[in-house]
Amino acid sequence: MAELIIDHLSVAVQDKTILNDVNLTIKNGEIHALMGPNGTGKSTLSETIMGNPRYRITGGRILLNDQNITDMATDERARAGIFLAMQYPVEVAGITNADFIHSAMNARNNHDAVPVLKFLKSLHQNMAFLDMDEDYANRGLNEDFSGGEKKRNEILQLMMLQPTMAVLDEIDSGLDIDALKVVARGINKMRSESFSCLMVTHYQRLLNYVVPDVVHVMMGGRIIKTGGPELAVALEKNGYEGLDQV
Numbered sequence: 001m002a003e004l005i006i007d008h009l010s011v012a013v014q015d016k017t018i019l020n021d022v023n024l025t026i027k028n029g030e031i032h033a034l035m036g037p038n039g040t041g042k043s044t045l046s047e048t049i050m051g052n053p054r055y056r057i058t059g060g061r062i063l064l065n066d067q068n069i070t071d072m073a074t075d076e077r078a079r080a081g082i083f084l085a086m087q088y089p090v091e092v093a094g095i096t097n098a099d100f101i102h103s104a105m106n107a108r109n110n111h112d113a114v115p116v117l118k119f120l121k122s123l124h125q126n127m128a129f130l131d132m133d134e135d136y137a138n139r140g141l142n143e144d145f146s147g148g149e150k151k152r153n154e155i156l157q158l159m160m161l162q163p164t165m166a167v168l169d170e171i172d173s174g175l176d177i178d179a180l181k182v183v184a185r186g187i188n189k190m191r192s193e194s195f196s197c198l199m200v201t202h203y204q205r206l207l208n209y210v211v212p213d214v215v216h217v218m219m220g221g222r223i224i225k226t227g228g229p230e231l232a233v234a235l236e237k238n239g240y241e242g243l244d245q246v
């Protein structure tokens with residue numbers, strides 16, 4: 001179960017205000033899309049929800065299931081059920097993809113180890129579901145993965161970690177149509193009463209495959225419009241400049 005409330009949130013990076021009085025509520029089981037032009041603050045909001053300390057909260061608060069998590073550390077947020085698929089997933093040589101995911105699951109599980117055989121079974125099932133070659137389990141985390149493979153790997157982590165609140169920052173960027181469908185299949189598989197999601201995207205294309213309950217448009221660090229899936233269709237057609245006609 002997860003309800004996320006972003007309440008009058010303002011955020012600065014170094015001394016520059018990036019987010020300005022952002023309000024957003026994602027209820028239990030809902031998938032929201034966050035759209036907006038480049039440089040408008042979408043990744044800033046995503047990273048702030050996960051608790052990246054580079055993003056300084058200058059006003060407002062973040063609540064998860066009525067608990068104020070504004071000052072909570074990133075690892076505690078992960079244990080509370082929040083997951084972030086970063087816009088640019090990091091490459092780590094020297095730790096295998098499988099070991100990384102297993103450690104993350106153990107950490108999320110309050111360091112109660114998930115039994116290896118159970119882990120491997122689930123890993124291989126999910127990799128097959130995402131049409132991922134078995135090799136990817138034993139390669140370095142994201143090491144020499146293509147852009148699309150990294151995104152697919154983020155969805156593998158999502159499916160393994162089973163968070164209750166996921167933020168997916170441009171999970172569709174750099175994907176060809178087949179990979180996009182695979183990524184969408186993973187997100188749709190997660191969909192349930194106990195899973196909430198914020199999908200950050202530039203394009204309506206993803207939203208044809210994962211239909212959001214609510215669409216928000218961010219510009220200049222504020223949410224300037226909220227609507228249903230039709231809002232994304234209108235944006236695709238008229239661009240952000242044409243928002244007034246929506």
Ligand code: ADP
Nearest residue numbers: 013018036037038039040041042043044045054
């Ligand atoms: P979006 O994801 O919508 O493209 P971002 O949140 O990445 O936008 O960026 C919003 C603004 O904040 C941009 O002007 C960007 O240059 C600035 N910004 C974001 N992260 C940082 C950072 N770590 N250091 C300095 N400036 C940043």
Ligand code: MG
Nearest residue numbers: 037038039043
């Ligand atoms: Mg950007």
Ligand code: MG
Nearest residue numbers: 042043044087
């Ligand atoms: Mg971004």
